[in-house]
Amino acid sequence: MEFYAEPVENLVAELCRLPGIGPKSASRIAFYLMSVSAEEASALARAIQELKDRVSYCGVCFNVCEGELCRVCADERRDPSVICVVEEPRDLIAIERSARFAGRYHVLGGAISPIDGIGPDELRVRELLGRLEGGTVTEVVVATNPNTEGEATAIYLAQLLKPLGVKVTRIASGLPVGADLEYADEVTLGRAMDGRREL
């Protein structure tokens, strides 16, 4: 038996597809939307539609963007000799927030994960190789996540790109700022020790 009116059931079902939203949060959101003004709910519906209508992927680095090129690729002050490889556009944003990288990006669209059937062909590796052809790029910083898939992708890229005469680097792994040594896991601590630098 259906308990909610059909449009409510329908919205709950649609919301449940979203990442991190289960049936309880979905019905909470649906009832919240019932309670707000028609304009506020329409603003959300419109924002979703606009996203699909106006936003696409950058033709060069596959970051999300409006138009042909993303903000980073369109910015001529960015150093074209260094490319930072990330898994997803939000990783790119995270690095942009740190304001410590002045080069260009390349969004792979994921990481190598044989279990999920994702190999190099499912990622934008070919496009990355294409960008290295001109000889402008001298360094590729691999900023995939420091987990199994991200590490595997980093190793794969290193083996693929080094023979082309490009310097391949990996972002540092170690203790996050503000962490307690006492509670750090041994793998992270080991990495922090391996990556120690002279002060």
Place this chain on the structure above:
Amino acid sequence: MEFYAEPVENLVAELCRLPGIGPKSASRIAFYLMSVSAEEASALARAIQELKDRVSYCGVCFNVCEGELCRVCADERRDPSVICVVEEPRDLIAIERSARFAGRYHVLGGAISPIDGIGPDELRVRELLGRLEGGTVTEVVVATNPNTEGEATAIYLAQLLKPLGVKVTRIASGLPVGADLEYADEVTLGRAMDGRREL
């Protein structure tokens, strides 16, 4: 500086208004919507719009419904002599799921909470009194939440309705099914003891 393309920023801002959605979940959802097909994203946008266009509140009990009357109020097999008072439509759904109540409902639209400036006038108490006028109703079951606001509302309703010759009852408070006595808080255990029944 904005990091995302404008439509992305805009959607993230709209999603952040939803209950339980912070900036991180919002951008996760936005990027998820970027990755799905245009039809799937439009289905969500449409579901939100349909909710506002088609769903309103029942003219009798203020449950959510399509049309004039909700499913419960339109169902003539439901006992009109017992009204169960709940705070929100989703509480009504929760009770319907238990399949242990065959009467009608009344949705207050919240609970008395002086701190939030919500008194009886902000709730649908007047409408409840109106429903008691015919003399058909013999019992009002107060099923507000067993927290401070819900208890205050229950006490208020009991004082208001008892002089009208209506039996006012409160849903039982005690240990949830499957709970461990050992880990129950003392207030709940005290309630469970007070409410003990002969087997």
